[in-house]
Amino acid sequence: MSPFEHTSLGSSGLPVDLDEAAHRCIVAGFDGATTVPDALKELVDRGLGGVILFTRNIRDAEQVRRLTDELRAIRPDLLVAIDNEGGGIGHLGATGAPEVPGSYALGVVDDPNLTAHCADALAAHLAGLGITASYAPVADLQHRPDNPIVRTRSFGADPETAARHLRAWITATEARGVASCAKHFPGHGGTVTDSHHGLAVDPRPYDALQADLEPFRAAVAAGVPMLMSAHVVFPALDPNRPATLSRRILGDLLRRDLGFEGVLVSDSLEMKAIADEYGSAAGARIALAAGADQVVIAVGDLDVTLDCRDAVLGALRTGVLAPERVGEAAGRVRRLAERYATPPATTPGPASMAGPAPVAGVASVAGPASVAGVGLEAARRAVRSRGVPPAVRGAHVVDLFPPPHSALNWGGEDLLNEMRAVDPTATGTAVTGECADPDALVEGIVRRCGAAPLVVATCDAGLHPWQVRLREALLDRRPDAVRVDTGLPEGGALQSYGRGRVNLRAVAEVLAGV
Template sequence: MTEFASRALGPDLPAALDEAAHRCLVAGFDGTTTVPDTLKRLIDRGLGGVILFTRNVRDAGQVRELTEILRTLRPDLLVAIDNEGGGIGHLVAAGAPEVPGSWALGVADDLRLTAGCADALAGHLLSLGITASYAPVADVQSRPENPIVRTRAFGGDPELVSRHLRAWIAATEARGVASCAKHFPGHGGTVTDSHHELAVDPRPYDRLDLAPFRAAVDAGVPMLMSAHVVFPALDPGRPATLSPRILSDLLRGELGFEGVLVSDALEMKAIADRYGEAAGARLALAAGADQVIVAVPDLEVTLACRDAVLHALASGELPEERVTEAAERVRRLALRYAVPPRPETVAAWDDGAGLTAARRAVRRSGAPLPGAMPGAHVVDLFPAPHPALNWGGEDLLTGVRAFDAAATGTAVAAEPGDVEAVVEAALRAAEGRPLVVATCDAGLYPWQGRVRDALLAVRPDALLVSTGLPEPGGALCAHGRGRVNLRAVAEVLTGRAV
């Protein structure tokens, strides 16, 4: 008997309870045109959802075929994806609408533009057969040192974040796509990234950024995602994803959330290194989560999480009523969102809302716009793309050269081995021509500051651009590194601004 067949038998549980346990799982997988046999078996047992990533995307037609195959296997399967906009997305190859990240939308502060961008993303998802979006980000960027939220947030003011959340959720809901506010009860007050290690928010209860989540609940958001963050003021012993005090008492009891509560990915180091994914799945469901995400394509990890839940049910460690309650919430969500309309019936969306918002954000950077800089040499400094967020590594030089073929420059992604050599090469290439130096969150990445300062020491006339959060001395700020953000800056640098 094969290992999978042996596992598939599992504990001797009633069929309805076995199906309920499977509904509480969301699985990642490999494949663009076929579904792995292991995933087919999980779906047959009642798997609640799948999450797609760039690895599952080749083009729009292929994605539509893949989602149709998945729903042929189970019509009520939720097909979800991270779809925040800006540089955070997995559907570039499938023709995703170009919209700026949330921070730029907050800077533009036009709720019609935010709704237009959310509508475009949701309409595109429907055209591909995807009906659940793990967005928007409800976190408030509260700490300058925060390494993971930053321009993914609408801003640093809870009220501003709240009103843009409401606009985003309403527009997504109007399309019939399930939105998901994340990461409860907030990831913006940490100085670590829970993808890499356990994060802690040390603030007292009255300083936590709960207002946007209250706004999301009041707006009827159908899903919330938990944070792998410890909040000593709420529960000093466990991260939110595993805390009954935070998930059940605070979110369900005090905030009154009745929708589906989904965990952030269990393979993130904050859970995997301290508890293990399998124990994390069991503990998260016991704490009050309704679904747990296993985003890695290794389905053995998903099976281990599933088995931990089944054995905890069989032993009584995980109460049956907790899992059946969770599965019922997932079932109701699926009834409402799982089946998309036919692609040809999806109404068109506004392709211009994103560029309008990105342009508006650049113009609100606080400094007078510079004149055109023809033939500029552009030095674009930015950190390596985050592997979990799948930012595509877009660079400013490409955007500038789209309007000015005489422009030159280099994109420096991650710390160079020889900073002096990079500086010397840039100064030689920029001799006799305008110099543009762009940084992205240089405060978090000191090497960028060293390159910038060395260039300015010789070329104090260089124009400084910020492509992350605003930085001192920047003449322009993109407020994000999405392609449309960088295009809006390129338009200014080349005199194409409208």
């Protein structure tokens, strides 16, 4: 007998308890920062499991705390989540969020205690804002130099290194009363496609995939309360469907083999890997049937979320989606909410480390972000250099980097600003895309630079040929220029392993000799 069989019917034509259970399986994004839209209020009233915040919802710390309070006033067991990876990838810059380097730099340093300090700083800030679910850390291994999406978000290519740092991150985050989420199961690092833009495939054989599972095994053993699935097809695991929609991967591999008992949340369903191949609404139904507990619809247009919700309710009415499966998923979400939905009044730091001061409210997190503190220490320790002059004062800095990824919302920080902070005599040029007349650009840079030292920084130039062409043209004119890599290492004399603000400040300090 279904547990929903004898309850009264709601507006969906389903038992009220089943309608609520279906809503618990949804995480919604929304437009607007200062007020909660009426359509979202209705969803929350009916049991919505969570909301995910983005930069579009953020103005300052006080506003965010008012927003999270307003949401919980509608339903106290609502989970409020955000992507908060560090390394400039996040949405809370306007709230004075602490600056920490990305995961790759932390893996280079390979000090799990330092990683725990960084994770603690981020989690304390979230708790002070009333955000108690963080879709981080990234557990993907960075295998391929042509992978377009994992890169410095990963702790590296070595599964043991990644496992050490995942354990540190998860433990520190848990100590702040914030739910962490290891992603993207079973790994996005072996692909050459960004699943935001298309269906990604990892063609490696079964044995080669085992290393990628080790960080996730470590996360499960560390008690991670959430995992996020990848919109990636693994022919060796399931040739027909991406992991998000695969019973074999979510059920047999994750639940049975890895023994994960927490909440499995999908990556965003409006990403083209799902939306273009299946449709977001069908993706929601299939993902829940396959074993997901929550599906994320991150786009601000709530009509997309309502379409996904209606597809799930329709599948329940017709029997395509089993009520028992939805009840199981909703039960996991309820247990997660019991632990994390209400932010603690105070959040003691981890007993094993001297973390930041406890965060009790908005006052402690408001104000401009600072590059001081544990994040800058970590970034400094990550910098690697060879053949760099003791001080490159008064340099002309050419910073080449791609435009920020729309979903990750990296803030577009540039090296020139950080150089000027430590050397006001520095000048420079920031270039964020291919220009119409590169020869004229090179000529202008060389002319403006004159006899001053030249610094040429690139970010993942191997993925962006325009950077390679500009860099080589500048080096032909100025072979004495100092090469800097601000993404993955590509032969530069100075390597930061990330473009977070503290990464760039640490590089600037080395260049300026301070």
